[in-house]
Amino acid sequence: xxxxxxxxxxxxxxxxxxxxxxxxxxxxxxxxxxxxxxxxxxxxxxxxxxxxxxxxxxxxxxxxxxxxxxxxxxxxxxxxxxxxxxxxxxxxxxxxxxxxxxxxxxxxxx
Amino acid sequence: xxxxxxxxxxxxxxxxxxxxxxxxxxxxxxxxxxxxxxxxxxxxxxxxxxxxxxxxxxxxxxxxxxxxxxxxxxxxxxxxxxxxxxxxxxxxxxxxxxxxxxxxxxxxxxxxxxxxx
Numbered sequence: 001x002x003x004x005x006x007x008x009x010x011x012x013x014x015x016x017x018x019x020x021x022x023x024x025x026x027x028x029x030x031x032x033x034x035x036x037x038x039x040x041x042x043x044x045x046x047x048x049x050x051x052x053x054x055x056x057x058x059x060x061x062x063x064x065x066x067x068x069x070x071x072x073x074x075x076x077x078x079x080x081x082x083x084x085x086x087x088x089x090x091x092x093x094x095x096x097x098x099x100x101x102x103x104x105x106x107x108x109x110x
Numbered sequence: 111x112x113x114x115x116x117x118x119x120x121x122x123x124x125x126x127x128x129x130x131x132x133x134x135x136x137x138x139x140x141x142x143x144x145x146x147x148x149x150x151x152x153x154x155x156x157x158x159x160x161x162x163x164x165x166x167x168x169x170x171x172x173x174x175x176x177x178x179x180x181x182x183x184x185x186x187x188x189x190x191x192x193x194x195x196x197x198x199x200x201x202x203x204x205x206x207x208x209x210x211x212x213x214x215x216x217x218x219x220x221x222x223x224x225x226x227x
């Protein structure tokens with residue numbers, strides 16, 4: 001099935017550092033969602049984006065809907081150990097059927 | 111956010127048997143639910159779209175006769191893996207969109223881990 005390209009694939013960072021990850025698509029999307037998944041659990045919605053250029057925050061998380069509507073970015077500021085997990089982007093062209101990114105595995109070193 | 115619950119959270123079965131997984135929206139009605147499959151260290155792959163009161167729509171490559179989906183009410187969708195084989199072992203996750211929602215937010219269940227011996 002179709003997947004979105006997400007990068008980086010994985011990253012180790014020091015506690016307190018900022019983190020950036022992005023997702024790119026060959027198709028235009030109307031909605032971008034960002035999720036965090038812990039091992040053995042379902043994804044938890046972090047941020048939803050509905051408009052090109054939109055910048056939305058949720059605590060230390062900030063996500064942006066790219067102007068071209070083919071990409072999205074997620075930033076985590078001042079990372080903490082509980083930020084560890086896998087982050088997925090998901091895009092939809094308006095049918096509520098979402099395609100998921102390949103995931104970014106984040107590991108935070110205390 | 112809205113609550114979606116799956117049951118069972120894990121199941122082990124013998125090859126050749128059938129397994130049913132339930133997905134319930136606990137505090138909202140869901141016209142549409144989606145079933146995903148996730149293999150270890152991989153992303154979520156959409157299997158099918160479950161529509162209340164009508165037949166499910168399957169993604170390319172997903173066998174509808176093997177993965178039976180029933181969405182008999184606005185709060186319940188079931189996925190039955192028929193004649194399961196070891197290669198069907200995976201993490202199955204459902205998601206739902208609220209019937210009254212005018213946004214695109216999808217809420218996921220906790221997932222069901224299937225192991226076929």
